[in-house]
Amino acid sequence: xxxxxLIWVMFVYLLAGTVKGIVGFGMPMISLALLAAVLGLKDAxxxxxxxxxxxxxxxxxxxxxxxxxxRRLWRMLVPLCIATWFASGILxxxxxxxLTSVLGVVLVLYSVMSLATRQVPEPGRHELWMSPAVGVxxxxxxxxxxxxxxxxxxxxxxxxxxxxxxxxAMGLGFIVASSAMALSLTGRGALPPNLAxxxxxxxxxxxxxxxxxxxxxxxxxxxxxxxxxxxTLIVLGAWLAIRSSLSMTLAGATVRPMA
Numbered sequence: 126x127x128x129x130x131l132i133w134v135m136f137v138y139l140l141a142g143t144v145k146g147i148v149g150f151g152m153p154m155i156s157l158a159l160l161a162a163v164l165g166l167k168d169a170x171x172x173x174x175x176x177x178x179x180x181x182x183x184x185x186x187x188x189x190x191x192x193x194x195x196r197r198l199w200r201m202l203v204p205l206c207i208a209t210w211f212a213s214g215i216l217x218x219x220x221x222x223x224l225t226s227v228l229g230v231v232l233v234l235y236s237v238m239s240l241a242t243r244q245v246p247e248p249g250r251h252e253l254w255m256s257p258a259v260g261v262x263x264x265x266x267x268x269x270x271x272x273x274x275x276x277x278x279x280x281x282x283x284x285x286x287x288x289x290x291x292x293x294a295m296g297l298g299f300i301v302a303s304s305a306m307a308l309s310l311t312g313r314g315a316l317p318p319n320l321a322x323x324x325x326x327x328x329x330x331x332x333x334x335x336x337x338x339x340x341x342x343x344x345x346x347x348x349x350x351x352x353x354x355x356x357t358l359i360v361l362g363a364w365l366a367i368r369s370s371l372s373m374t375l376a377g378a379t380v381r382p383m384a
């Protein structure tokens with residue numbers, strides 16, 4: 126880890142923290158998108174763990190609606206924890222690049238449709254069984270790609286929790302997913318001490334960026350917040366899809382025998 130790379134990591138987490146402070150999510154996606162191309166997906170996920178966990182402890186525990194959200198979301202959070210722990214073990218032994226590319230395409234398509242329509246349908250009476258199902262699928266996606274968005278954030282957005290409730294609920298989901306992933310990687314000996322130390326150092330710029338982003342969010346009207354929410358997903362999804370596709374293409378060119 127050279128000094129210029131270390132400075133780049135700190136800048137990435139300042140940017141990712143700012144985006145997270147504004148829209149309530151985005152730190153894993155931005156950090157993975159900007160670091161995985163340099164360090165690889167697995168190392169980028171390891172660097173993400175501590176900043177993600179610390180900033181989400183702040184976001185998820187101190188939003189004023191903790192008890193209400195836990196009563197409503199525990200059916201999603203418990204399966205999310207188990208599935209993330211399981212899928213993280215698969216990540217250690219496989220390459221998640223293709224899955225990340227698919228995830229990026231899904232983000233773009235969903236966000237475009239959401240901007241074109243007024244509201245995402247509420248689950249209604251189906252919430253009882255949809256919550257654990259969404260938890261499992263989101264945990265698998267998180268464990269394999271490091272990103273919580275599909276379908277976790279999309280489902281939370283459909284629950285009509287309000288702007289502040291949505292942001293705190295996303296924080297709770299990130300806490301559970303990040304903790305499960307960290308425990309899984311540590312238990313499998315896949316958490317190098319040097320990367321863990323740099324991940325801890327990255328907490329400082331991430332928190333600074335989050336403070337700046339929250340100040341911006343406090344002055345955003347609801348409609349503008351919704352537009353920024355989905356435009357951020359479109360940009361991040363497109364970046365993830367393009368970066369992953371390029372990575373797979375370059376990898377294929379590398380292993381292809383010379384004519």
